[in-house]
Amino acid sequence: MQKKEKNRKTNGTGRKIKRVLITGISGSGGSYLAEFIVENNPEVELHGLGRWHSTTVTDNLKAVKNKLTLHECDLLDFSSILRVLEKSKPDAIFHLASHANVRASFETPLSVINNNVMGTANLFEAVRAAKIDPLIQLCSTSEVYGIVDPKLCSY
Numbered sequence: 001m002q003k004k005e006k007n008r009k010t011n012g013t014g015r016k017i018k019r020v021l022i023t024g025i026s027g028s029g030g031s032y033l034a035e036f037i038v039e040n041n042p043e044v045e046l047h048g049l050g051r052w053h054s055t056t057v058t059d060n061l062k063a064v065k066n067k068l069t070l071h072e073c074d075l076l077d078f079s080s081i082l083r084v085l086e087k088s089k090p091d092a093i094f095h096l097a098s099h100a101n102v103r104a105s106f107e108t109p110l111s112v113i114n115n116n117v118m119g120t121a122n123l124f125e126a127v128r129a130a131k132i133d134p135l136i137q138l139c140s141t142s143e144v145y146g147i148v149d150p151k152l153c154s155y
Contacts, residue, residue, distance in 0.1 A: 013135055019045040021090035021134075023075065023123065024097030025068075026050050029139065031060035033094055038064045047088040049073045049097060052080075075119030081126040092135040095123060100141055 020037055024030040025048030037044055047069045048061070058065060071084045075097055097119060099105065099112045120138070127134065 015091060015135055017041075017044060017091045017135070019047065019088060019090045020092045020094065021047045021049070021084070021088050022094045022096060023049045024095070025070070026058065026060050027096060028060065030094075030096045031064075033096070034061065034064045034068065038067050042067075045069070047071060047084070047090060049075070049084065075122055076115065078122045078126060081122055082129055085126050085130040085132060089130075089132060090134045092137070093123070093127070094137045094139060095120065096139045098140065 022030050022034055025034055030048065034046060034048060037046055046064065046067055048071065050058075050070050050072055052072045052074050058070070061068060061070070069088070071088070073080045073084050075081060098116045101112075105112045124136075127136070
C-alpha cells in the first residue's frame with residue numbers, strides 16, 4: 001500500500017511533479033485535463049498556454065481559473081515559449097495544442113502542418129534552450145493525422 005502511494009506522488013516515473021504546463025489548455029481536452037489535475041493533485045501548480053488575443057481562451061476554464069496561471073503564447077513564436085518555460089519551470093508538459101479541424105486541414109493544409117509541426121518543434125527546442133528536463137506527454141488524435149494502419153507501424 002505504501003509503495004502505491006509513493007508511485008502516485010511521482011506518477012510512476014520517480015519524478016516529483018510540482019508544476020505542470022498544459023499547451024492547448026482552453027480546448028476541450030486541455031480543460032478536462034486541467035480539472036482532473038486540480039481535483040486529484042491540488043498540490044500541483046498549474047500553468048497553461050492560451051493563444052494570444054483569444055477572446056474565448058477562458059470559456060472552458062471557469063472551474064480552474066483560480067488555480068491556474070494562464071500564459072498568452074503563440075507556439076510559432078519561439079521567444080514567447082521560452083519566456084513561459086523560464087517563468088513556469090514545469091516538471092511536466094502536456095502538449096495538446098494543435099489544429100485538429102479536419103475541414104481546415106483540407107482547406108489550408110500548409111497552415112495546419114506549419115502550426116502542428118513547427119509549434120511542436122518550437123516547444124521542444126525551447127525546452128532544450130531553457131535547460132529544463134520536464135516529462136513531456138505529446139497528445140494527439142486521428143483527427144490530426146488520420147487513421148493509421150497498424151500493419152504499417154513497427155512496434
